[in-house]
Amino acid sequence: MILAADEGLADLSNMLIYSSMAVYALAFLAYTAEWIFGSRSKVARTAAALTREADGEAGAAVPAQAPAITVRKAGATSVLDRPRVVTRSSSPARDAVPDGPGAAGGDVQGDTYGRIAVSLTVLAFLMHLGGVATRALSVERGPWGNMYEFSTAFSMVVVGAFLGFLLAKKNVRWLGLPLVTTVLLDLGLAVTVLYTESAQLVPALDSIWMWIHVPLAIICGGLFYVGAISSVLFLFRDRYEAKIAAGGTARTLTASVMERLPSSVTLDKFAYRINAAVFPVWTFTIIAGAIWAENAWGRYWGWDPKEVWAFITWVAYACYLHARATVGWKGRKAAYLAIAGFVCFVINYYGVNIFFDSLHSYGGV
Template identity: 85%
Template sequence: MILAAADEGLADLSNLLVYSSMAVYVLAFLAFTTEWIFGSRSKVARTAAALTAERDTAEAAVPAQRPVVTVRKAGATGVLDPPKVVTRSATPARDAVPDGPGAAGGDEQGDMYGRIAISLTVLAFLMHLTAVVVRAISVERGPWGNMYEFSTAFSMVVVGVFLALLAARRNVRWLGLPLVTTVLLDLGLATTVLYTESAQLVPALDSVWMWIHVPLAILCGGLFYVGAVGSVLFLVRDRYEAKIAAGGTPRPLTTSVLERLPSSVSLDKFAYRINAAVFPVWTFTIIAGAIWAESAWGRYWGWDPKEVWSFITWVAYAAYLHARATAGWKGRKAAYLAIAGFVAFLINYYGVNIFFDSLHSYGGV
């Protein structure tokens, strides 16, 4: 009886820590937003703009040699000026653009808010991590036995990946605002719609594979999410750069925001490297699930909805990686495949657990 009360108390503490981390994530969201408002363009952008202005000034200072065209008609000779040709400055290469907040430049005020945002994100992550660990202690098992626990662990991994990239001195601070926004939405959904009281596992889940298959699925989902954000931002940035290359004039607000993102080339490479690194792990995750299925249900594969959508996710990312190696499918088409793969992952998680009659439906909703 005392043990049960202690477990309940730990579960309540875990919930309190989740709510506390959400409050700090909100502060981080506000700090990231403030950074984007006050942050200026990076040195790369300012240098490119200065060089373009100097080139235009030099071209204007030296009058162009205008050839003379002689027109001869029967009984008369005249001299005509050639038609005036209007040209515009060459568009800088797509990789010669800023790499977003916290890159090579940005004013002091914007950088200060960015550092505050990172500090708050670290504090929120530590609370979040502690909440997941306390939940595991309260139920004496892995803290991913239902949709609530999976969601809290998933968002924790997403933030952990972001902070790990920062610790590795990767310039990914631009990822902070969309990431913290998504984490808040995920935790809000988990604590309201998906919340489940702490309980023991059903017999089919009580296996050593619970500590292998599910954590790997959470890790893959977190990395797939980061790659999907990169692909979405690539599409936005690529369209913006294409409009400029065609001589268009984007709206000032659009320019102010998109110039703080990495170049489309950088975003494309970022998404590809993340997805290429996680794909073998996802492959092993599916294999581990099949081995677990044989142990629990006596068959490796039965085309259960969860298995089907896991396979669809695998096919989508396999097609993406193949497309990246095919000249005709690089860029936007490949990015659409990467986004489709993550959508399939979300359907596999939310759709199967809520709307399908599946052996894997342990959502507790």
């Protein structure tokens, strides 16, 4: 028997999603204000300056616009003309790498905007979580049965991962602006183009694997997305560092943005650790999907477009990890592979569901 959806809970879910979008928009403005009015962490600048002094200032590349810094050490005062820019050729101590706005306490104005932005993100996430939960309650099933539900759950996981890193005392506030921007775009697409009325699922999806395979795919996609953002930001920061190391100068706006990001080394490691941790889970997700397919359709693998692109995504990330482990690929080559892997994931979701005839098209648009 197919149960009717609870329209009251479905309407509440929609209201909560729209409300979360409004608060995410306020958080976007606060993150933007942090990047415009905030400065690089004073603690990070001092640590970078001390590292420069310890290295004897050999081979240090500095931006022309950087201010002078006075550092007290062992009771003496040493005036350093410029803070050191940590580049790809450097091997800095972990504490010497600037970690973006608000990482270790910046100027009062910038840090205040950053704290407001994080607080608004938490509020928006709670509304977002409520919207996903009430959608599930309205139909008494998992809230990931169609593209609209998958999109709202996916963006919720992305924000949850970001807040989880912050809760674990990781200096990832630099992720806030690009992350909230793309979450707003994802939710905007979900409530306009992809919106589907709350309804029950087809019998093929009435399985325990619905609570295993699909949630794992959403979690993997959300974390792969965080890794992809880190890889994209790495490419910009790496190019900036290369230009400064070659003796070039950057425009004031470009330097202001780039100096708010962690070093390219930090971004590269951050992306790698996320992708390496998620890859085994993605492998199990594909295996779980094959088991579910055998239960529903009588075969483990049928080269359905969704299955093919899930496998292509797996191959892309496997190549990324293999290249790093065997031939020592780091930096730009590895970043391109990581971004390609996430592009394959996006094609698997949007492209296959919209443009291909697939057994997985029951979710609709």
